[in-house]
Amino acid sequence: MYPLPTATSPEIDERAPRVAVLPVGAFEQHGPYLPLITDTAIACIMAQEIANAYNVHLLPPITMGCSHEHSAWPATVSISARTMIAIVDDIRASLRRSGITKLVIVNGHGGNYVLSNIVQEANADGPCVTLFPQGHDWERARRHGGLVTGADGRSDMHAGEVETSILLHAAPELVRDGYQEADHDGDWREFLLTLGLKAHTESGVLGYPSYATAEKGKGVLESLTASFAEHLRVLGEAAG
Numbered sequence: 001m002y003p004l005p006t007a008t009s010p011e012i013d014e015r016a017p018r019v020a021v022l023p024v025g026a027f028e029q030h031g032p033y034l035p036l037i038t039d040t041a042i043a044c045i046m047a048q049e050i051a052n053a054y055n056v057h058l059l060p061p062i063t064m065g066c067s068h069e070h071s072a073w074p075a076t077v078s079i080s081a082r083t084m085i086a087i088v089d090d091i092r093a094s095l096r097r098s099g100i101t102k103l104v105i106v107n108g109h110g111g112n113y114v115l116s117n118i119v120q121e122a123n124a125d126g127p128c129v130t131l132f133p134q135g136h137d138w139e140r141a142r143r144h145g146g147l148v149t150g151a152d153g154r155s156d157m158h159a160g161e162v163e164t165s166i167l168l169h170a171a172p173e174l175v176r177d178g179y180q181e182a183d184h185d186g187d188w189r190e191f192l193l194t195l196g197l198k199a200h201t202e203s204g205v206l207g208y209p210s211y212a213t214a215e216k217g218k219g220v221l222e223s224l225t226a227s228f229a230e231h232l233r234v235l236g237e238a239a240g
Helices: 009-015 038-053 081-097 114-122 135-145 161-170 214-234
Strands: 019-024 102-107 129-132
Touching: 019 038, 019 081, 038 102, 038 161, 038 214, 081 102, 081 114, 102 114, 114 129, 129 214, 135 161, 135 214, 161 214
Parallel strands: 019 102, 102 129
Antiparallel strands: none
């Protein structure tokens, strides 16, 4: 299962972290071989790798996101953008009361577009929140991991090479058999948000999971962990 934070309050107090890390995922279909909790699991895996490498306050995840484009699959559950804003605002307010004023949102679901607006608004008076990973973080990680699909992720959008590789490395028990024969391109997707994912895939897959390996997943996570240092520097914090 995906990792959850296990530190005690005295342990956090002793380490005195200045930055909190909040994993945000989703509960949506990922084809027949990955669980609905995939995006949350990946966000938690990335956040745990970060917490292993840096002195941060690791938070438990927001387990549901904005997954309305997946609503054709009845098992998917979404929250609204306004609910996401309210949850993150409440978490930030609570953190401030405990003396932590800086936050990194670790996003595991590309459809959580509202997180960009949350970060944009939060930083109006100075850097205090960042969204991770960003596009350049993913591009670097794909190259480092040796992924076959495009660096921009367009040909590997959902339940494909990168997601399956991360889980094969960090949580192989979550990957069912069948990903080896599940590749699906989906062609053009310019109106994905209007037509939903079902207009482009019957299986729920948009990508090439057959290329996935645990070794690629390890490389992706190594690169993302290294890239996190840049986000700390942007927030005015030391990475060491």
